[in-house]
Amino acid sequence: xxxxxxxxxxxxxxxxxxxxxxxxQNLGHDTMYWYKQDSKKFLKIMFSYNNKELIINETxxxxxxxxxxxxxxxxxxxxxxxxxxxxVYFCASSQAGGGTGELFFGEGSRLTVL
Amino acid sequence: xxxxxQSPQNLTAQEGEFITINCSYSVGISALHWLQQHPGGGIVSxxxxxxxxxKHGRLIATIxxxxxxxxxHITASHxxxxxxxxxxxxxxxxxxxGADGLTFGKGTHLIIQP
Numbered sequence: 544x545x546x547x548x549x550x551x552x553x554x555x556x557x558x559x560x561x562x563x564x565x566x567x568q569n570l571g572h573d574t575m576y577w578y579k580q581d582s583k584k585f586l587k588i589m590f591s592y593n594n595k596e597l598i599i600n601e602t603x604x605x606x607x608x609x610x611x612x613x614x615x616x617x618x619x620x621x622x623x624x625x626x627x628x629x630x631v632y633f634c635a636s637s638q639a640g641g642g643t644g645e646l647f648f649g650e651g652s653r654l655t656v657l
Numbered sequence: 658x659x660x661x662x663q664s665p666q667n668l669t670a671q672e673g674e675f676i677t678i679n680c681s682y683s684v685g686i687s688a689l690h691w692l693q694q695h696p697g698g699g700i701v702s703x704x705x706x707x708x709x710x711x712k713h714g715r716l717i718a719t720i721x722x723x724x725x726x727x728x729x730h731i732t733a734s735h736x737x738x739x740x741x742x743x744x745x746x747x748x749x750x751x752x753x754x755g756a757d758g759l760t761f762g763k764g765t766h767l768i769i770q771p
Contacts, residue, residue, distance in 0.1 A: 586743065
């Protein structure tokens with residue numbers, strides 16, 4: 544069984560559209576994350592979320608919003624997509640937050656905005 | 658802000674060689690992660706450490722908290738070790754980065770030739 548799974552793996556869409564990427568973890572972890580990896584392969588945190596707290600990286604536009612229906616899921620919604628949103632988005636989870644727990648990553652979702 | 662420097666940026670070696678990748682950071686940390694990303698794109702956590710040394714198979718990670726430095730070593734390197742290796746220290750109190758305290762290095766692109 545895949546520990547952290549993301550869907551879709553590939554997403555091609557037009558500028559201005561709204562899209563979602565889903566993430567599920569079956570590890571029983573308390574904290575989930577979304578990361579963005581740009582064309583230069585640099586990873587940056589977008590959100591950290593557990594049952595109690597959503598922490599948003601201040602550089603993330605408010606067109607991006609995480610939605611967590613339960614502890615095992617953290618979906619990423621993106622409104623009014625822009626060309627610069629093209630990237631690979633990774634979901635991850637850990638038992639402990641604040642970067643002190645081992646991270647388990649999904650396989651990534653490659654978003655291409657045309 | 659936590660400044661993270663990895664070296665070398667690129668490394669090509671012959672199969673069997675001993676490999677060392679270095680990571681320096683600028684603020685006090687609670688933990689440091691070493692991640693591996695293969696050309697296919699998935700990210701795997703290799704180590705999370707806060708002191709001393711950890712070993713897993715042919716991989717060894719060390720950290721010197723006082724010197725703010727960590728190294729990842731690969732013994733008897735093999736072509737399947739070819740990947741990007743990313744260092745990510747987690748600053749104490751999230752003072753160094755984003756929503757999870759992690760700041761990612763730019764990665765070391767390792768190629769092991771047969």
